[in-house]
Amino acid sequence: MRTVFTVLVAALASAVVASPAVPRQASNYVGYLISTFSDVNPKIQFHLSNGNSASSFKFLNKGNAVLASTVGSKAVRDIFLATNSARSEYYLLATDLDVEASGFSWDKATRQGSRGIVVWKSSNLVDWSESSLRTVEKDTAGMVWAPSAVWDDETSQYYLFWASRHYSSSDTNHTGTATLDKIRYATTKDFSTFSEPGDYLAPADTPLIDQEFQYLGTPGAFARFYKNETTSSISQDITSDGLFGTWTHVGDHITGDSQREGPASFADNVTPGLYHLLLDDYTQYIPYETSDIKSAGSWKRSNTSGFPTGLKHGSVTPLTQKEYDAVAAAYPA
Secondary structure (H helix, E strand, O other): OOOOEEEHHHHHHHOOOOOOOOOHHHHHHOEEEEEEEEEEEEEEEEEOOOOOOOOOEEEEEHHOOOOOOOOOOOOEEEEEEEEEEOOOEEEEEEEEEEOOOOOOOOHHHHHOOEEEEEEEEEEEOOOOOOOOOOOOOOOOEEEEEEEEEEOOOOOOEEEEEEEEEEEEEEEOOOOOOOOOOOEEEEEEEOOOOOOOOEEOOOOOOEEEEEEEEEEOOOOOOOOOOEEEEOOOOEEEEEEEEOOOOEEEEEEEEOOOOOEEEEEEEEEOOOOOOOOEEEEOOOOOOEEEEEEEOOOOOOOOEEOOOOOOOOOOEEEEEOOOOOHHHHHHHHHOO
16 A cells, blocks of 8 residues: 555645534534444434443434335445534435345445435434435446545535446446446535546555545544455545645554454544544444544554444444434434
């Protein structure tokens, strides 16, 4: 792997900083919401922290899913909750994929998989729209996996990212050799219409999936995490000049553990400089933490006392008191 990654859309490099949805201010947040799914129940599930504990959560809605897809495969994976800086709208995004479908194989899923994402919208985290399936990729794509998004205040739009692989335009049935898995992106204001998709992170020698960003507290400063499909480990880069700036590679196998995927990172609401990272070991999430996110080898396993079992590839959202109270009341544990 190279020591410095730069994105492949050079025309945007100087124009896009992409600020986070909300700059982290510990006093604003009172807890965390994990949006996730499970293999046995591929629907949207909510887990709410006990106060500002990053390790103790309760399964909301009495242990039942809160939303189910009625579109596409009618099963979802890789859940991501996106919001804007005003916290006036929320979108749940998910991969449209049913691994229990008749005739399922991972090879088939990468050749004739869905080219869209499943989307729900809400203004309050409680009242949600019906699910919709929104196409984001070209017909050369074999699949769209693991959507994530970053809100940009400057342009009042979201940058949507996902993983895909592509086939020759003449290979309409996708029976031949594809590109390596790569991270793609588009912009959107409403998760209904999207810009033309393009490559974001696509090294020539390494297949990558499952990317997520972590805002680091100052404009333009981010970490990003993604799965190296060759080694089945999680890699990390950092930047100080925006999503489309120059990235420095921190390392591969960043936790020292292999067979990990689906990174979900979040800043601690109480302790400045403390960050958490959930990694899926193919059965459930394992929590890690660091107080030195820019340094290689700093991630260590967290205290797992009270951390729920069975959670899979999802996302973690810090909540205000209003948001916390709303989901706790609407979906009692």
